[in-house]
Amino acid sequence: MAKSAVKLRAKAKKGIIDIKCLMSHPMETGLRKDKKTGEKIPAHFIQTVVATKNGTPFMNADFNSTISKNPYLRIQVAGEKGDEISVSWTDNKGASGSGKKAAK
Amino acid sequence: MKRRLFMKGTLAGSAITAALGAGLLAPRAVLAAWPEAEMLAADVADTGMASGSVKIKAPEIAENGAVVPVTVDATGVDGIVESISIVAAANQRPLGATYHMKEGAIPFVSTRLKMGKTGDVFGVVKTASGTVNAKTQVKVTIGGCGG
Numbered sequence: 001m002a003k004s005a006v007k008l009r010a011k012a013k014k015g016i017i018d019i020k021c022l023m024s025h026p027m028e029t030g031l032r033k034d035k036k037t038g039e040k041i042p043a044h045f046i047q048t049v050v051a052t053k054n055g056t057p058f059m060n061a062d063f064n065s066t067i068s069k070n071p072y073l074r075i076q077v078a079g080e081k082g083d084e085i086s087v088s089w090t091d092n093k094g095a096s097g098s099g100k101k102a103a104k
Numbered sequence: 105m106k107r108r109l110f111m112k113g114t115l116a117g118s119a120i121t122a123a124l125g126a127g128l129l130a131p132r133a134v135l136a137a138w139p140e141a142e143m144l145a146a147d148v149a150d151t152g153m154a155s156g157s158v159k160i161k162a163p164e165i166a167e168n169g170a171v172v173p174v175t176v177d178a179t180g181v182d183g184i185v186e187s188i189s190i191v192a193a194a195n196q197r198p199l200g201a202t203y204h205m206k207e208g209a210i211p212f213v214s215t216r217l218k219m220g221k222t223g224d225v226f227g228v229v230k231t232a233s234g235t236v237n238a239k240t241q242v243k244v245t246i247g248g249c250g251g
Contacts, residue, residue, distance in 0.1 A: 016210060027218075029218075031196065053208065056208075057206060058205070058206045058208045059204065059205055059206060059209045060204050060206075061202065061204065061213075062201060062202045062204075064197055064199050064200055065197060066192060066195055066197055066198075066199070066200040066201070066217055066218055067201055067215060067216065067218065068171045068172075068215075068216035068217060069171075069218075071215065071216065072173075072214075072215060072216050073214070073215050074175075074212075074214035074215070075203070075209070075213055075214075076209070076212045077208050077209050078208045078209075079208070
């Protein structure tokens with residue numbers, strides 16, 4: 001499922017790992033209307049994001065529909081080269097996606 | 105093997121649909137941790153005091169309101185940062201996201217927001233001793249010439 005994956009980059013520098021990730025998601029607010037039918041497009045957005053280092057979560061985020069389509073996220077954590085970073089999300093329909101990478 | 109997977113998928117799918125139909129298992133039950141009331145509120149009650157120790161970076165003029173990059177840096181804040189929230193005051197749902205920091209996390213986040221119109225963007229940082237914020241104004245000129 002390449003579509004629901006999280007693209008990840010993790011770079012370690014001076015004891016800090018800089019993580020950049022891109023999630024592929026439509027992030028519908030539920031407020032937008034379909035131009036043709038005039039019906040509201042149902043909300044569909046990421047609600048929770050969990051980031052872990054070597055299996056231990058260091059950050060969890062609650063997203064609102066305010067976040068842009070295909071969310072981009074940059075976070076940092078204390079760590080060294082080789083630490084395994086993983087980022088996963090769950091949306092309001094219960095779907096989820098994740099990505100994993102060792103810090104360079 | 106494929107057939108088995110397919111069967112599993114259909115079964116799981118129908119279970120969820122049934123639960124939704126019954127109205128018992130609303131989406132919030134699936135994601136119990138998601139603070140629904142807070143997320144859907146029209147205003148954010150507690151943004152705390154303005155503080156110079158929080159740094160927020162966002163463009164002065166956003167030509168495309170659908171993608172407004174915002175960075176909040178709270179590394180200068182005293183004490184342990186519990187969470188960072190990004191709030192776009194002019195939005196229908198102002199609270200954009202809350203990042204809960206745990207051990208090891210550096211209080212620094214960067215993301216992209218959708219903004220309906222021009223307004224202030226707050227970076228709200230919660231520590232054990234209180235809440236501090238920083239704000240910056242973002243002008244949204246959808247479809248404009250960037251003026």
